Amino acid sequence: MASRCARLLWLAACMLVAGCRHPFTPVTRPEDALHELSQPLELRDDGEPAALRAAIAESLVWLNTRPGDQRFIFGKREVTAAELRAALEHLQSRLTDGLTPAELSARVLEDFEPLEAAGGEDGLVLFTGYYEPAIEASLTRTEEYSTPIYGAPKDLIEVPLEPFGDRFKSEKVFGRLDGRKLVPYWSRSEIRGGKLSSQGLELAWAKDPVALFFVEVQGSGTLRLPDGTERRIGYAGSNGRPYRSIGSLLIQEGIIPREAMSMQALRAWLAANGPQCDRVLDYNESYVFFRYLEGSAVGSLGRPVTPGRSIATDSKLFPRGALAFLQTERPVALPDGTVQWQPLSRFVLNQDTGGAIKGAGHVDVFWGRGPEAELAAGLMKQKGRLVFLVPRRTAAQ
Template sequence: MRSWSARRLWLVCLLLVGASCARVPRPAVTRPQDALVALQDTAKLVDDGGVASLRVALGESLIWLRTRPVDHRFVYGPREVTAGELVAALERLRDRLTDGLSSQDVSTAVLAEFDLLESAGGEDGTVLFTGYYEPVLDGSMTRSEEYSIPVLSAPDDLIEVPLEPFAERFASEKVFGRLEGKRLVPYWNRSAIRGGKLGQRKLELAWVRDPVALFFMEVQGSGTLRLVDGTERRVGYAASNGRPYRSIGSLLIQEGAIPKEQMSMQALRAWLAANPTQRDRVLDHNESYVFFRFLPGAAVGSLGREVTPGRSIATDARLFPKGGLAFIQTDHPVKMADGSVQWKPLARFMFNQDTGGAIRGAGRVDVFWGRGPEAELAAGMMKQKGRLFFLVPKPRAVVAVP
């Protein structure tokens, strides 16, 4: 565990979470069953995606779930299921998802194996959907006058402390910091890191020319570097400094720089480009900083598995079952032939395969869209209300052995 002893880790965590490890019920994340009766009509769950992509996402969840102990329990609001039960149900669903199924057939196949539970949503009972994507940045493996902004790997003095072993109420919670003597203190914030606090440690994976593009790649969690020789290198999340995520969009709305109804990633980029003297101040408002690593293949989520465009979502890992099957109903932007943008319904089965610093509570979902202009459009503009459902395996009768 890096350079410090297990005893020192225990003492730090004891101070952070207290000595009590009593079982504390998790917050309910679903509505009562009796509120779901009218939702069992499969016509309300018609999937607008293709079977092939659904099978791909299902396969990634299965690979991860099979690494869990078979008796590991996943909480679905009022229900709990084991990893073994979830794997078995998904395997049966995979066998049902054959080529050529209609959208209605897909829904029928899902509801043959799963019951439906709806997210309780946020404080107002609604769910806010946003999007994220895989950006492409111009980069170089060597520093130059043009490429002078470093893409950093994780420093070796960054300490990650999972809190769940010390108190169940801190499930999926972590603390990040660094040692000052025998004390664990918060890690350096964005301003300090940008100012060169880590500059002598040779952490640079590559160099880019646009600090704003790098900032948004941090927000997305992964991206592709298009190098000067024409090749590409994918990078993904390695760690963060543990500082809380703070929205620069909210800051500029509060300051009156961008009206709330006009806020989008595209609007943020335009404002920062038009106000270069304000750039560092605004970016440093978000003290969170993401470190990267090179990826051997496609973008991966918090499960360490590849995320599937249009089939993977990020939710609050403290509340919703990792790798679980979900269904969403919301809207997404579509660019028309004449260049205009129209909002179209989005109704689709998804897999819970990622999380994020800004995705907190039962009322937040982030949809992964992949890469390219359409993905960037959806990620930049989506901030739509909608409904989130999780599908829990149906209880199966236990046959008594004579």
């Protein structure tokens, strides 16, 4: 905190003496989240057109459920659901196999124009990753499988606050009734202590509580059952408590250096320090409830997310279901076991959100299943640029 205050004072002095740029103000309104490009950006896509078509198709399915006059805010621009749907449909119809990156970019820019995300304090976006982990579980409780995987509780109440005033737009609170009062829902430690054990909410039982915790963080996962079959689970709600990073806790306590922190380092420390697991996990009071999925992992739109093509952002700032483009780096494992960072630049769809994704300076990229996905999800914390593609006025008309 002291170093941050010193930096702000230094920036203020620069403004007065040398006319430096204004100190950073966190973006809290969607009107301020996007602006004209700060510098040229080549929209060169390094992915497969088929995956892009699949991701666009999921956004279109969701947009077809929206009223045609629903407004989507792209910075200072507003676009209706009908206009966004028409632009994406036209683009999808022209995404053929074999397109070169230059041809793909040209087709996108015929119908869309780029607006850049405001980013964080340095004007850049922090890119992290998430994936669909697999954990050992059983449909019945045993001594080996004893950690419950809960579905959404019957007494969990969701209260949208927007009807109480415009200043509460998109805000919600979650709680439970205590007599006639709405009080915060049970915390992680209270749920672990058995507050839900009498509701019959158990979908299955996990072998490792730490592995289940990371499924909560990712939002979906695969249960590997003792008979060799698998069941997929996805997000069904949360207790409404604020998300707090256990990685940040261990950094603050001096246990893991900031530069060494990753999902892999965090899991290794928890595995080696079993007696401290409950204390560390309970630091994050947020608790996620699950439901069974018939197909692949779904995002906040209620539609499947596409590996490498779906992103999660702050839903209060960026238009849901919209087309975007990112430029950053991703880790790739080499045959000798080392990790190499390679450029990542591609069109993506804004199809998810998350409790840890706050502000205009953080984006989570979905990577799917498997070792490569786990590597990217665990190591990615790279800076880069994000632009959203807003339908051109002529294309929308």
